Amino acid sequence: MKATLISIPVRDQEKAMRFYTEKLGFAKKKDEPLGGGNRWLTLVSKDREDGPEILLEPAPNHFELSKVYQDALMEAGIPWTQFDVEDIDSEYERLTQLGVEFIVKPTISGNVTYAILNDTCGNYIQLVQEL
Template identity: 50%
Template sequence: MRINLASIHVDDQEKALRFYTDVLGFLPKNDVPMGEHRWLTVVSPEEPDGVELVLEPDDHPAVRPYTEALVADGIPFTSFAVADVHAEFDRLKGLGVTFTQEPTVMGPVTTAVLDDTCGNLIQIAAMEAPAS
Protein backbone atom coordinates (compact mmCIF):
# COMPACT_ATOMS: atom_id res chain seq x y z
CA MET A 1 0.00 0.00 0.00
CA ARG A 2 1.25 3.52 -0.75
CA ILE A 3 -0.05 7.07 -0.63
CA ASN A 4 -1.31 8.07 -4.07
CA LEU A 5 -3.15 11.36 -3.51
CA ALA A 6 -3.22 14.07 -0.90
CA SER A 7 -5.66 16.98 -1.02
CA ILE A 8 -5.51 20.61 -0.07
CA HIS A 9 -8.62 22.76 -0.16
CA VAL A 10 -8.23 26.00 -2.08
CA ASP A 11 -10.50 29.00 -2.53
CA ASP A 12 -9.73 29.35 -6.26
CA GLN A 13 -8.41 26.46 -8.34
CA GLU A 14 -6.87 28.62 -11.08
CA LYS A 15 -5.09 30.88 -8.59
CA ALA A 16 -3.91 27.79 -6.70
CA LEU A 17 -2.58 26.19 -9.88
CA ARG A 18 -0.56 29.33 -10.64
CA PHE A 19 0.82 29.54 -7.09
CA TYR A 20 1.68 25.86 -6.75
CA THR A 21 3.34 25.72 -10.19
CA ASP A 22 4.75 29.19 -10.91
CA VAL A 23 5.82 29.97 -7.34
CA LEU A 24 6.36 26.70 -5.48
CA GLY A 25 7.61 24.87 -8.57
CA PHE A 26 5.29 21.87 -8.74
CA LEU A 27 4.30 20.44 -12.13
CA PRO A 28 0.71 20.14 -13.38
CA LYS A 29 -0.32 16.49 -13.61
CA ASN A 30 -4.10 16.25 -14.19
CA ASP A 31 -6.58 18.91 -15.23
CA VAL A 32 -9.95 17.34 -15.94
CA PRO A 33 -13.16 19.42 -16.11
CA MET A 34 -15.70 18.25 -13.55
CA GLY A 35 -18.70 20.52 -13.99
CA GLU A 36 -18.17 23.73 -12.07
CA HIS A 37 -14.72 22.57 -10.86
CA ARG A 38 -11.77 20.50 -12.09
CA TRP A 39 -9.87 17.40 -11.03
CA LEU A 40 -6.65 19.35 -10.69
CA THR A 41 -3.42 17.79 -9.43
CA VAL A 42 0.21 18.80 -9.22
CA VAL A 43 3.35 16.78 -8.51
CA SER A 44 6.90 17.38 -7.42
CA PRO A 45 9.34 17.76 -10.32
CA GLU A 46 11.59 15.44 -8.28
CA GLU A 47 8.92 12.70 -8.35
CA PRO A 48 6.62 13.27 -11.35
CA ASP A 49 5.11 9.80 -10.89
CA GLY A 50 4.89 10.19 -7.11
CA VAL A 51 2.15 11.46 -4.82
CA GLU A 52 -0.25 13.89 -6.48
CA LEU A 53 -1.52 16.93 -4.60
CA VAL A 54 -5.18 17.57 -5.42
CA LEU A 55 -6.10 21.28 -5.50
CA GLU A 56 -9.57 20.65 -4.14
CA PRO A 57 -12.30 23.33 -4.17
CA ASP A 58 -13.16 24.54 -0.66
CA ASP A 59 -16.91 24.82 -1.22
CA HIS A 60 -17.95 22.06 1.22
CA PRO A 61 -19.58 23.80 4.24
CA ALA A 62 -17.12 22.25 6.72
CA VAL A 63 -13.95 23.29 4.90
CA ARG A 64 -13.78 27.06 5.35
CA PRO A 65 -14.45 27.11 9.12
CA TYR A 66 -11.79 24.41 9.55
CA THR A 67 -9.12 26.09 7.40
CA GLU A 68 -9.90 29.53 8.83
CA ALA A 69 -9.44 28.13 12.35
CA LEU A 70 -6.09 26.60 11.39
CA VAL A 71 -4.90 29.89 9.87
CA ALA A 72 -6.13 31.88 12.89
CA ASP A 73 -4.11 29.60 15.17
CA GLY A 74 -1.05 29.67 12.86
CA ILE A 75 -1.26 25.93 12.15
CA PRO A 76 -0.05 24.72 8.73
CA PHE A 77 -2.45 22.49 6.80
CA THR A 78 0.41 20.35 5.47
CA SER A 79 4.17 20.24 5.12
CA PHE A 80 6.46 20.01 2.10
CA ALA A 81 10.02 18.70 2.33
CA VAL A 82 12.82 20.88 1.01
CA ALA A 83 16.58 20.36 0.97
CA ASP A 84 17.38 23.72 2.59
CA VAL A 85 14.70 25.75 4.38
CA HIS A 86 16.82 28.91 4.45
CA ALA A 87 17.51 28.79 0.70
CA GLU A 88 13.86 28.05 -0.11
CA PHE A 89 12.72 30.81 2.25
CA ASP A 90 15.00 33.30 0.47
CA ARG A 91 13.85 32.12 -2.99
CA LEU A 92 10.17 32.35 -2.09
CA LYS A 93 10.53 35.69 -0.29
CA GLY A 94 12.14 36.98 -3.49
CA LEU A 95 8.99 35.92 -5.36
CA GLY A 96 6.80 37.86 -2.93
CA VAL A 97 5.60 34.95 -0.78
CA THR A 98 4.39 35.92 2.69
CA PHE A 99 5.71 33.88 5.60
CA THR A 100 4.04 33.65 8.99
CA GLN A 101 7.10 31.89 10.46
CA GLU A 102 10.67 32.50 9.36
CA PRO A 103 13.10 29.57 9.34
CA THR A 104 13.18 28.10 12.83
CA VAL A 105 15.31 25.25 14.14
CA MET A 106 13.22 22.76 16.08
CA GLY A 107 15.59 20.06 17.22
CA PRO A 108 16.49 17.93 14.22
CA VAL A 109 14.27 19.85 11.78
CA THR A 110 14.17 23.40 10.46
CA THR A 111 10.77 24.74 9.43
CA ALA A 112 9.17 27.87 8.00
CA VAL A 113 5.49 28.57 7.33
CA LEU A 114 4.08 30.36 4.30
CA ASP A 115 0.70 31.63 3.14
CA ASP A 116 -0.33 29.88 -0.08
CA THR A 117 -2.69 32.77 -1.05
CA CYS A 118 -5.49 30.21 -1.40
CA GLY A 119 -6.63 29.97 2.22
CA ASN A 120 -3.89 27.81 3.76
CA LEU A 121 -0.68 27.98 5.70
CA ILE A 122 1.96 25.56 4.41
CA GLN A 123 5.05 24.43 6.28
CA ILE A 124 8.33 23.77 4.52
CA ALA A 125 10.72 21.55 6.43
CA ALA A 126 14.17 19.99 6.20
CA MET A 127 15.88 17.50 8.47
CA GLU A 128 19.19 18.84 9.72
CA ALA A 129 22.33 16.81 9.33
CA PRO A 130 23.47 15.32 12.64
CA ALA A 131 26.33 17.19 14.28
CA SER A 132 29.70 15.55 13.65
Protein backbone atom coordinates in the same frame (compact mmCIF):
# COMPACT_ATOMS: atom_id res chain seq x y z
CA MET B 1 -0.35 0.55 1.36
CA LYS B 2 1.01 3.85 0.12
CA ALA B 3 -0.17 7.43 -0.10
CA THR B 4 -0.87 8.51 -3.68
CA LEU B 5 -2.98 11.66 -3.28
CA ILE B 6 -2.80 14.60 -0.88
CA SER B 7 -5.79 16.94 -0.90
CA ILE B 8 -5.34 20.65 -0.18
CA PRO B 9 -8.52 22.74 -0.01
CA VAL B 10 -8.34 25.91 -2.07
CA ARG B 11 -10.84 28.67 -2.71
CA ASP B 12 -9.63 29.43 -6.24
CA GLN B 13 -8.19 26.53 -8.20
CA GLU B 14 -6.64 28.67 -10.94
CA LYS B 15 -4.92 30.98 -8.46
CA ALA B 16 -3.73 27.98 -6.45
CA MET B 17 -2.39 26.26 -9.57
CA ARG B 18 -0.36 29.36 -10.47
CA PHE B 19 1.00 29.69 -6.92
CA TYR B 20 1.93 26.03 -6.56
CA THR B 21 3.51 25.79 -10.02
CA GLU B 22 5.07 29.23 -10.55
CA LYS B 23 6.25 29.85 -6.99
CA LEU B 24 6.57 26.49 -5.25
CA GLY B 25 7.75 24.70 -8.40
CA PHE B 26 5.30 21.82 -8.71
CA ALA B 27 4.23 20.53 -12.13
CA LYS B 28 0.65 20.09 -13.31
CA LYS B 29 -0.22 16.42 -13.81
CA LYS B 30 -4.00 16.26 -14.35
CA ASP B 31 -6.52 18.94 -15.21
CA GLU B 32 -9.95 17.50 -15.98
CA PRO B 33 -13.24 19.42 -15.84
CA LEU B 34 -15.76 18.17 -13.26
CA GLY B 35 -18.60 20.54 -14.07
CA GLY B 36 -19.74 23.67 -12.33
CA GLY B 37 -16.37 25.30 -12.97
CA ASN B 38 -14.55 22.70 -10.84
CA ARG B 39 -11.59 20.63 -11.99
CA TRP B 40 -9.73 17.51 -10.98
CA LEU B 41 -6.49 19.45 -10.77
CA THR B 42 -3.41 17.64 -9.50
CA LEU B 43 0.24 18.54 -9.22
CA VAL B 44 3.42 16.56 -8.63
CA SER B 45 6.99 17.30 -7.66
CA LYS B 46 9.00 17.98 -10.82
CA ASP B 47 11.67 15.54 -9.68
CA ARG B 48 9.12 12.80 -8.78
CA GLU B 49 6.44 12.85 -11.45
CA ASP B 50 5.40 9.32 -10.45
CA GLY B 51 5.15 10.32 -6.77
CA PRO B 52 2.14 11.42 -4.74
CA GLU B 53 -0.20 13.90 -6.40
CA ILE B 54 -1.45 17.07 -4.75
CA LEU B 55 -5.14 17.64 -5.43
CA LEU B 56 -6.14 21.31 -5.37
CA GLU B 57 -9.59 20.64 -3.92
CA PRO B 58 -12.33 23.29 -4.30
CA ALA B 59 -14.25 21.92 -1.27
CA PRO B 60 -14.36 25.22 0.70
CA ASN B 61 -16.48 26.68 -2.09
CA HIS B 62 -19.13 23.94 -1.85
CA PHE B 63 -18.92 22.40 1.61
CA GLU B 64 -19.24 24.87 4.47
CA LEU B 65 -17.63 22.57 7.04
CA SER B 66 -14.49 22.39 4.92
CA LYS B 67 -14.35 26.20 4.84
CA VAL B 68 -14.93 26.40 8.62
CA TYR B 69 -12.10 23.92 9.28
CA GLN B 70 -9.76 25.69 6.85
CA ASP B 71 -10.53 29.06 8.49
CA ALA B 72 -9.96 27.60 11.98
CA LEU B 73 -6.52 26.28 10.99
CA MET B 74 -5.57 29.65 9.52
CA GLU B 75 -6.76 31.51 12.61
CA ALA B 76 -4.73 29.18 14.84
CA GLY B 77 -1.65 29.47 12.58
CA ILE B 78 -1.62 25.73 11.91
CA PRO B 79 -0.29 24.52 8.54
CA TRP B 80 -2.56 22.38 6.37
CA THR B 81 0.34 20.17 5.29
CA GLN B 82 4.12 19.99 5.03
CA PHE B 83 6.59 19.83 2.17
CA ASP B 84 10.20 18.75 2.67
CA VAL B 85 13.01 20.81 1.16
CA GLU B 86 16.74 20.19 0.80
CA ASP B 87 17.90 23.68 1.85
CA ILE B 88 15.32 25.71 3.71
CA ASP B 89 17.39 28.90 3.84
CA SER B 90 17.83 29.06 0.07
CA GLU B 91 14.18 28.08 -0.48
CA TYR B 92 13.06 30.79 1.95
CA GLU B 93 15.21 33.36 0.13
CA ARG B 94 13.95 32.25 -3.31
CA LEU B 95 10.31 32.32 -2.27
CA THR B 96 10.62 35.62 -0.43
CA GLN B 97 12.04 37.19 -3.60
CA LEU B 98 8.97 35.87 -5.45
CA GLY B 99 6.72 37.68 -2.98
CA VAL B 100 5.65 34.67 -0.90
CA GLU B 101 4.53 35.67 2.59
CA PHE B 102 5.93 33.68 5.51
CA ILE B 103 4.33 33.75 8.95
CA VAL B 104 7.32 31.86 10.42
CA LYS B 105 10.85 32.39 9.14
CA PRO B 106 13.25 29.42 9.15
CA THR B 107 13.39 28.20 12.74
CA ILE B 108 15.35 25.31 14.25
CA SER B 109 13.28 22.88 16.32
CA GLY B 110 14.96 19.68 17.42
CA ASN B 111 16.36 17.89 14.38
CA VAL B 112 14.57 20.03 11.77
CA THR B 113 14.39 23.58 10.53
CA TYR B 114 10.92 24.69 9.50
CA ALA B 115 9.20 27.73 8.02
CA ILE B 116 5.52 28.42 7.40
CA LEU B 117 4.17 30.21 4.32
CA ASN B 118 0.76 31.48 3.20
CA ASP B 119 -0.38 29.81 -0.03
CA THR B 120 -2.76 32.75 -0.78
CA CYS B 121 -5.64 30.26 -1.16
CA GLY B 122 -6.65 29.78 2.46
CA ASN B 123 -3.82 27.66 3.86
CA TYR B 124 -0.56 27.82 5.69
CA ILE B 125 2.02 25.35 4.38
CA GLN B 126 5.02 24.23 6.41
CA LEU B 127 8.40 23.68 4.78
CA VAL B 128 10.81 21.37 6.61
CA GLN B 129 14.47 20.54 6.27
CA GLU B 130 15.83 17.64 8.30
CA LEU B 131 19.14 18.46 9.95
